[in-house]
Amino acid sequence: MKTFNYHTPKDVKEASKLASTSSAFLAGGMTTIPSLKLGLATYKDVIDIKSIKKLSGIKVSGKSVTIGATTKHAEVAASKDVQKAIPALTKLAGNIGDAQVRNRGTIGGSISNNDPSACYPSACMALNAVIHTNSRKIPAAKFFTGMFETALKKGELVEAVEFEVPEKADYQKHPNPASRYAIIGVFVAKHKKEVNVAVTGAKSSVYIDKDLSKKLTSSFSSSAIEGMKLDHSEMNSDMHASSEYRANLVSLYAKKAVEAC
């Protein structure tokens, strides 16, 4: 690991000021630390935001669930308020990685990193989340811009994620047997006027499957999408799963999610 300057800013303003083209915000460090150790990334400044109190915590109102950026997966998984409002979200958080990861990894870190196999981005997309940063509010649909890429600008920091409470929702994932990241993960959310089927792991970045969403919007039942063949031409194909297999799993797990709703 190359040496770097380690900062512990007291507030978001100070954190933002420290940011440069050669800096990284550090929350749980579940990606940043291994990247540093393996020499995949080098930074001049590492800005640890864990001690900024404002960034952590969960707020639940009738219509929304707002989770602070440095809130750990284990905290979301254990939250009775979230469980009551959006049980699919506690289920998702409770199945990320393993206990060690869940006790360090954070929602802000997960979505800012936008790993194509991460679980949380699918929840953001399906639950029409709004990403609160220190300078603006970004709808999830505009936040995830590509593989490991987001709409965040230099010095811009995720402060919280605000999820819309749906009528029903469920998350299903087929874990990679080695890493237990999602080979694919499907988040189905039934809102008053629409159904969103968000998919992670299948393509270069999280996306809404329009065909599945449309069919389920007109009829929210597993029979509506039973055996639906999906186009796999843009899906990932690697040593863990072919695109054809992934397409089969997306369709299958969407059905499982509807059944679990």
Added chain:
Amino acid sequence: MASLVGSRVERKEDGRFLQGKGRYTADINIANQTYAIFVRSPHARAKIKSVDTSKALKSSGVVGVLTGKEIAEDKIGGLIAGWAIRSEDGSEMKVPANPPLAKDIANFVGEPIAVVFAETLDEAKEGAEKVKVDYKVLKAVVDPADAMKSEAIHDGVDKNLCYDWLLGDRKAVDEAFAKADKIIKVDLINNRLVPNAMEPRACVVDYNTASEEITLYTTSQNPHLSRLVMSAFGGVAPENKLRVVAPDVGGGFGSKINVYNEEIVCSWASKKIERPIKWVAERTESFLTDTHGRDHVTHAELAVSNDGKFLGFKNETIANLGAYARVFGTVTPTYLFGPCATGVYTIPAAYSNVKAVYTNTAPVDAYRGAGRPEATYTIERLVEKAAMELGIDKTEIRMKNFPSEFPFKQTLVHTVDSGDYVAGLEKAKQMADYAGFEARRKKSEANGKLRGIGVSSYFEACGIAPSAAVMSLGCGVGLWESAEVRFNPTGQISVFTGAHSHGQSHDTTFAQIAADELGVPMENVDVVHGDTDKGTFGMGTYGSRSLTVGGIAIVNACKKIVAKGKRVAAKMLEVNEDEIEFKDGEFVALKSNKKKTIGEVAFACYLPGQRDEMKSPIPEGDEPGLIESSFFDPANFSFPAGSHICEVEIDPDTGNVKVEKYTAVDDFGRIVNPMIVEGQVHGGIAQGIGQALHENTQYDETGQLMTASYMDYTMPRADNFPEFNLGFTCTHATSNPLGVKGCGEAGAIASPPTVMNAVIDALGGQEISMPATAEKVWKACKTMKKSNAKAA
């Protein structure tokens, strides 16, 4: 006194391991030590045009940089192949030089080219980045099946062929096949596995400039053997100036048998730079450079009669040695594989032909079971397929071909001294509720799932091994084991063994044995291993040999202690020696019933003189002290055997395979500690299920290891297993006085075919290769659906 042998004594080592008090190589630090980082080839095959160390030498904190040029100049020897195997035509095997630091050519990704020593680890890494190696990249040979058709990667090794070995009689086999009703054929891949010991390899070297002695702390399964190899072949130091210590070692599975490049280089370099050196592998280095296991491509055939009798067996295998032949690399696919490939069956004619090839991949060597899992997989897939094709129950066809009596003269090499294969399989059937399977299959079907049952009956040759036998087969050393028992004056006992525990619980098992033999509490016995300065000599731990060879040496040394104790007690009690009986730690004069405890006798042994009224207790002709040693060389291998039964359920929509039930019935002879044996069986089965369903080592066509981290290499986890249902039968080995057979590898030997037979049964007989990953199984389910639809 109740016997300790046979009881579930809690492990003596648990206290230190569970409290994090283990002392591993990486825990050792020497004042003034430097840190080593190796510069490794990023290419699978490349000429090394030049190595420029000038910038690295100027880098902050760097103490020294050494390359293949310097190690060659100092005439330090390379890594060795421990067994000389001859080809069918009588020619000697072809073994390329394997220098500790590659000088002219690199032959696999991760092969060390240079080493940088620095004051801190970070500075060593920084320095290593500044070593400039100019490579000319060459086309790599990766696939073992293509190796013989590819360009030779080593000078003097035509067709990349190390040997073309034959065991058995081709003519007899052809005749048997000509008479057969049916020939059963299988094409198998025994997938390459990365051993993944929990503790990565490491070494710490301390060169004493005054005594000129090198102390090497290292992660070895066999420290004495390491010293011998490093001294005799490496020329690192004379044996009496080299101390090798393998302290607590966190798992080996065969991958820590070899003396590796890093140990040789650091030992040599410590003397050169006159500084202690520490090197600890990172996990990626373990993936790239630990010796791997298995990697066979096999075509095998079984000739059968319509009533299910086995008539002949042939086995044509290509074994991938990787880039170099290592210690057990050449024997694993030959004498550890071929003789066991006819399994637990009487087959009148058989042969195994193995072509061992070099490729630009990590060297392949012994891995838990070494050759015997590959053998068992071959025969047990054939037997299961024969049962299916002949329409005979899979347990019945096995029973039909089991030997009717023991000793069982096996087709190719071994004479199995004892066993009862029928009893083992009957017990397994009963424990697994074999009869109730069809009902369970129907229930799964009703839930849209596919259920399969698989059986395998295995035997293996372990307790490695009789020196006369192994040396006649090409082994470079004899595989006896030694022990020394020191009965200290105050009654505490130190048992020194040449075996090495890296998870086998020798501290406990060996103490149980010695305590029983000497009639003392187990707490009085300490087992000492892993240090060439402590204890006589030893060949180490692998091939399930520690108890069957090392344990017997301890028994024999204890018997010598008791024999001397008898003579001393007789003198102390003023009776003849033949009037003394030793029982429960006491020497009793039969007539007078006067007695001396073994502790009193031991104390007396250290007081040879006369004082006042006390006479010397040492009989004439005896020496003072109470220390005895023994070298035990077994008369035969030992032959554990058993039958395992597995049930799987497949979700055809995802291809996920769930191991629903796993039953193992094993015959390990006498069992010293049932709890420890169960643990060994659990671990072995877990590894075997890993091979069958999860572990998928993949190189791309340029020789890059694609699965070089836990992000991509699937280690099996606890939630992949059901509770294992274990049972035992017991026939005593006749080749050793304890009647023990060895249990360390059996689980990994029996389980891959058991699981695969179950998977293939669920798939209606459709062949599928290991590992049966979800996607592969899903595809097979789709094919099955299509052919079922056609049939309908």
